[in-house]
Amino acid sequence: MSEDARTGTAGAQTTPTGHVTTVAFPTSELRSKVDSRIVDHQQSRVDFVVWSAEEESPGLKKSDIDAVILPYPDHGPTIERLHELPNLRFVQLQTTGYDALIGKVGPDVQVATASGVHAAATAELAVALALARLRGIDVAARDMTHQRWDHQQLPSLADRKVLIVGAGGIGNAIFDRFAPFEVEQTRVATTARDDDRGHIHAIDELPSLLPDAEIVVLITPLTDRTAKLVDKDFLAALPDGALVVNVARGGVVDTDALVAELQTGRIHAALDVVDPEPLPAKHPLWETPNTLLTPHVGGDASAFHPRIERLLVEQLHRLQVGKEPLNLVEVPQG
DSSP states (O other): OOTHHHHTSSSOOOSOOOOOSEEEESOHHHHHHHHHHSOGGGOOSOEEEEBSSSOBOTTOOGGGOOEEEOOSSOOHHHHTTGGGOTTOOEEEOSSSOOGGGTTTSOTTSEEEOOTTTSHHHHHHHHHHHHHHHHTTHHHHHHHHTTTOOOOOOOOOSTTOEEEEEOOSHHHHHHHHHHGGGOOEEEEEESSOEEETTEEEEEGGGHHHHGGGOSEEEEOOOOOTTTTTOBOHHHHHTSOTTOEEEEOSOGGGBOHHHHHHHHHTTSSEEEESOOSSSSOOTTOGGGTOTTEEEOOSOSSOSTTHHHHHHHHHHHHHHHHHHTOOOSSEEOOOOO
């Protein structure tokens, strides 16, 4: 369950794009910010235009565009319009995941993710969600609105057994941020291996690991193999009082199975991503006990802006000189 599948270290397209002529930014604001970071000796005759579902340069010829930077966070409407660009050769996401592009681009279009850009912010939120739900901070915040004082002894993060499902860049960032809290950590990826943080278990070992997992953190890409990975059997294998933290993709969890388990009160959940998303009004997940929801804000923090701008400057330089872009991924054709 490595993030490799979405960060471009496995099976990525490797044919260089060659020199590009026109790069489309999603907004004029982002174009200006990135352009101001490009030093004089890196300037070239590549045109920077604006094209997206949000904004478009006046008089733009879409046939000129061969590289596109997708909007963030709502890139869906622009993805649906990529077919309007007949000479598109390169797409740059501002997200780590690329599942929204499956079946939307041809095999001759290279795709790069924003791997690394969101790691710190997403890892922060994973720890924050775990702490908030364990220590009842969400409940205390609601009690404040009713001026209710309800003292309880609640579980600490210290001494908990944490299972991290996903061992890519964000998974490693989560591991590092949990480490000072005196927890016992176990990691799972597609295949077993060792790295400088210790041993990584294979996905096939999950059945033997779940019964001891007091906190499960999901940070795996959404693929055919991981879709609804967290199903009825997965949840049933967890011990009473276990906490499921999802900062991956909503589709990694079978929502109906999770709702059913949460309604019993046996386990807890802290979710930054859900399926469907946005979560519709009156969906049962809004009312399940022991549940904390945040609206998919994991990577969207102040750290995002300078980090994505630095990545885009590097990518543009690579595109201009015909060098292979960073974070290339192979997007299934659907």
